[in-house]
Amino acid sequence: MSDLSSSDWPHWNALTSTFRESYSLTDESVYNAAGDIWESALKFARSRNLDESEAREALLRAVASVSAQDTNAIKTLHSYLFRAYANLINRLLTRQQHYASLESINQELSSDPDAAAVIEHDILLTEIVARMDEEMRKIYEGLILGYSFAELAPKLGKPANSLRSKFSKGVKRIAREIRGSE
Amino acid sequence: MAFKPFFPPSAEITSQLIRRMGKRRAMTLLEEAGAAPASEPADDDAETSDELLTSIVAALSSEPESNPEADWREQRWLSGVIYHFLGFQAGRARRGGRNEFSSADIVEGMRDRLGLFHAEDAQLLEQLAGEFSDWLREQDNAYAAGWGNIVPDRYERGRFRLEPLPKAASESPLKPITAKALAARGGLVNADLIEQ
Numbered sequence: 281m282s283d284l285s286s287s288d289w290p291h292w293n294a295l296t297s298t299f300r301e302s303y304s305l306t307d308e309s310v311y312n313a314a315g316d317i318w319e320s321a322l323k324f325a326r327s328r329n330l331d332e333s334e335a336r337e338a339l340l341r342a343v344a345s346v347s348a349q350d351t352n353a354i355k356t357l358h359s360y361l362f363r364a365y366a367n368l369i370n371r372l373l374t375r376q377q378h379y380a381s382l383e384s385i386n387q388e389l390s391s392d393p394d395a396a397a398v399i400e401h402d403i404l405l406t407e408i409v410a411r412m413d414e415e416m417r418k419i420y421e422g423l424i425l426g427y428s429f430a431e432l433a434p435k436l437g438k439p440a441n442s443l444r445s446k447f448s449k450g451v452k453r454i455a456r457e458i459r460g461s462e
Numbered sequence: 463m464a465f466k467p468f469f470p471p472s473a474e475i476t477s478q479l480i481r482r483m484g485k486r487r488a489m490t491l492l493e494e495a496g497a498a499p500a501s502e503p504a505d506d507d508a509e510t511s512d513e514l515l516t517s518i519v520a521a522l523s524s525e526p527e528s529n530p531e532a533d534w535r536e537q538r539w540l541s542g543v544i545y546h547f548l549g550f551q552a553g554r555a556r557r558g559g560r561n562e563f564s565s566a567d568i569v570e571g572m573r574d575r576l577g578l579f580h581a582e583d584a585q586l587l588e589q590l591a592g593e594f595s596d597w598l599r600e601q602d603n604a605y606a607a608g609w610g611n612i613v614p615d616r617y618e619r620g621r622f623r624l625e626p627l628p629k630a631a632s633e634s635p636l637k638p639i640t641a642k643a644l645a646a647r648g649g650l651v652n653a654d655l656i657e658q
Contacts, residue, residue: 386464
């Protein structure tokens with residue numbers, strides 16, 4: 281795509297073939313219909329505290345999903361596409377709610393300079409996990425499987441705040457160690 | 463980039479699998495009841511037992527009411543089953559077993575763990591494995607699980623490699639490699655320097 285930072289919905293011809301393939305954008309008419317509803321779609325996402333990139337991602341996925349269907353059988357393409365988009369947005373919100381503890385840890389780490397520099401790279405994420413002690417690893421596994429600190433507390437026999445603090449401090453310490461080995 | 467959730471199966475496939483498991487359990491119960499030994503209990507006991515069996519079978523076979531929170535708990539449970547299955551395989555790989563896997567291994571592993579052994583269950587299990595493959599393909603270079611990495615094959619959908627962590631965390635083989643890569647880029651990773 282020529283300009284993803286623009287608030288506009290780019291013209292079909294402005295999309296690179298790689299971009300089209302990565303989102304399985306196969307039907308120009310569905311893509312153009314998305315351009316027609318883009319403004320409303322963005323408002324819908326913002327009213328749910330989602331940003332433009334999340335809205336754009338969801339609408340592109342909705343375009344791919346609708347394009348894969350028999351569009352001739354769809355009576356009102358615009359409203360059908362918007363419903364598909366709204367479903368994706370609602371799923372995204374549900375997912376964010378369910379991984380709230382993981383998201384909150386990510387937010388906290390992103391404000392720590394050492395941790396932010398390390399968690400930015402997936403190869404270093406794997407090293408952080410490799411260096412976790414047994415308890416941190418159990419917390420990590422719980423978080424990536426969608427458990428909250430409150431749910432993990434009885435399983436691991438410690439208060440939720442203590443687990444959160446242990447995990448957050450531990451990741452920051454490991455990130456400093458990794459940065460220190462530069 | 464940040465810590466990311468492990469594969470969340472869709473609500474649709476989860477619900478279908480859970481329903482199928484209920485039906486299979488109901489069938490098993492009925493089969494066992496049909497094959498029960500001929501030693502006849504007292505009449506009253508037999509009647510109570512039949513009622514109980516009927517209600518259990520009805521509950522297992524019925525369509526569960528959709529409830530977002532219950533649906534989520536089921537998705538999380540199923541996600542955990544796959545996670546621990548892969549962790550088990552990673553443990554075997556660490557002890558010298560194979561570390562290359564495909565969607566067929568997910569189908570087989572979930573068939574055993576969910577008890578879905580009928581031929582007609584295969585399609586559902588393949589859908590689940592397909593969702594897992596799609597999710598894995600969206601990961602960057604690897605997904606960091608607590609027991610090691612899941613590395614998607616960039617060229618063949620559905621194939622992946624498990625890289626188990628060494629038993630002692632301090633034995634991480636990545637340490638010196640990553641340090642070298644970091645040093646070369648002033649803190650930023652140069653992927654070209656990371657040995658495979």
